[in-house]
Amino acid sequence: MGLRDGYGVLLGTLAGYQRDDPNDFGRFMHGILTVATPGGTYKCAVDVDTRNGAIQVQWRIQPLRSPEWAALFALPDGWHPLGSAPSTGAVDYIRDSRLHDMLFIPEYLEEERPFRIPPEEWLDRVLPHRETILGQRRETAALDARFRLRSLARVVRRSTSAVLRTPLGPTLRTFSAPMQFRSQRGHILFLRPPWNAGTSDQALTDLESVITGAQRVIVFGAPFRTGRGVHDIHQNQGDPVSSSFSAENAIWQDGITIALRSDGTASAFMNKFSTQSDATDDNGRPISA
Numbered sequence: 001m002g003l004r005d006g007y008g009v010l011l012g013t014l015a016g017y018q019r020d021d022p023n024d025f026g027r028f029m030h031g032i033l034t035v036a037t038p039g040g041t042y043k044c045a046v047d048v049d050t051r052n053g054a055i056q057v058q059w060r061i062q063p064l065r066s067p068e069w070a071a072l073f074a075l076p077d078g079w080h081p082l083g084s085a086p087s088t089g090a091v092d093y094i095r096d097s098r099l100h101d102m103l104f105i106p107e108y109l110e111e112e113r114p115f116r117i118p119p120e121e122w123l124d125r126v127l128p129h130r131e132t133i134l135g136q137r138r139e140t141a142a143l144d145a146r147f148r149l150r151s152l153a154r155v156v157r158r159s160t161s162a163v164l165r166t167p168l169g170p171t172l173r174t175f176s177a178p179m180q181f182r183s184q185r186g187h188i189l190f191l192r193p194p195w196n197a198g199t200s201d202q203a204l205t206d207l208e209s210v211i212t213g214a215q216r217v218i219v220f221g222a223p224f225r226t227g228r229g230v231h232d233i234h235q236n237q238g239d240p241v242s243s244s245f246s247a248e249n250a251i252w253q254d255g256i257t258i259a260l261r262s263d264g265t266a267s268a269f270m271n272k273f274s275t276q277s278d279a280t281d282d283n284g285r286p287i288s289a
Contacts, residue, residue: 002250002284003232005222007090008081009072010044010230012037014217019204020045031204033257035217037077043229044219046207046257048271049200056274058195059203061210064258064266068098072218073260079223079230090252091220093235093270094280097190099256106186195272203271207257210269214259221255233257235270237284238277249284 016034033044048057066073072089082088086096093099196206211217222232233255239245257269277286 001247002084003222003236003248003253005225005232006081007084007222007253008079008220009075009089010035010037010042010079010219010221011072011075012042012077012217014211014214015041017208017211029200031207033211033217033219035219037079039078040228042079042219043224043227044221044233044257045229045231046204046233046255046269046271047231048203048207056197057200057203057271058197058274059206059269059271060193060195061206062099062193062268062270064098064268065102066260066264066266069258069266073216073266077216079228082220084250084252086252088252091254091256092237092252093254093256093272094192094237094278095251099268099270100190100192103189103191104186105189192278197274207269207271210257210267211259213261215262216260218258218260219256220258230255233271235272235276238272238280238286240275240277240286243275246285249280251280251282251284253284 012035014033015036018032020030020032029049030045030047033046035042035044048059082090084090086092091099196202219230219233221230223230236253236255237249237251239249255271258266259268260266279287281287
């Protein structure tokens with residue numbers, strides 16, 4: 001079904017911020033951003049707690065690769081409705097590679113041996129004097145073995161010397177073999193960082209660290225039914241089927257708070273609740289482990 005109030009993104013400048021009044025148990029429910037746009041100011045309520053003490057808030061700060069968000073950052077300030085699909089610029093905590101850490105593993109060449117030994121198939125076809133070449137191969141192999149033993153001995157001596165001189169505590173020196181990159185080709189892995197878990201106060205402290213000094217803020221979520229504002233600023237999928245929120249489960253409709261700084265860098269504050277699954281089907285419903 002998806003969010004009943006719709007989904008979209010608000011862009012503007014941060015005109016104010018406050019925490020709402022704590023509830024009877026001393027927990028803050030929201031961080032309230034006041035965002036200024038040419039069409040007026042919006043109140044954005046970032047959810048960091050529930051009235052159920054058994055449900056924890058989970059969050060993380062995600063540095064963003066700004067070029068991947070260029071189309072979004074180019075939008076004018078104001079509210080923009082979005083369809084729940086990756087092509088619209090919508091956000092999905094689980095499927096959106098823009099919100100995952102990227103690891104590049106390049107191709108490399110192994111270090112070549114100092115002596116090359118001709119392959120066996122060359123002996124009869126290319127080289128006429130088999131016995132002579134075999135003798136040369138034996139000599140070369142012996143030299144190669146002696147060379148490798150001497151090299152290994154030097155490395156062991158250096159390593160042992162370094163270890164003996166290293167004081168107790170963290171390792172101060174490591175040894176690594178040199179690598180020559182074959183090209184700029186390689187493999188890219190996208191890794192989903194773990195969530196922080198704690199109190200609403202700790203979550204809001206991290207949110208405040210993200211938005212402080214921001215040149216521009218970008219908030220994804222659902223629009224208020226009355227007045228100008230954004231709510232459902234948290235993960236909006238993976239709620240248990242028994243939950244009252246399960247009817248609004250859907251993919252590509254997660255809420256998020258992004259801060260764009262004057263130097264062009266950007267970070268996101270992502271938040272969810274402990275009952276929401278990190279694995280969902282194509283309808284946003286939780287997948288059993």
